[in-house]
Amino acid sequence: MFPLSLLRKQVESRKTYIIEQLLRKGVYKKDNTQLYELTLNELEEAYKSYIGGADL
Incomplete structure (x- = not known):
């Protein structure tokens, strides 16, 4: 199971990318x-x- 801090970092990183x-x-x-x-x-x-496509 992921440590909560790692999961939070991954979510924030994905949000920043998008x-x-x-x-x-x-x-x-x-x-x-x-x-x-x-x-x-x-x-x-x-x-x-806005951008379309499934390759997010």
């Missing part, structure tokens, strides 16, 4: 919410809707 990809495409908000305020799941949904 936010960077969205920013590169000119996406700064989703439904008037700043990207950094979104959960990982919400960021993944935004990525799929």
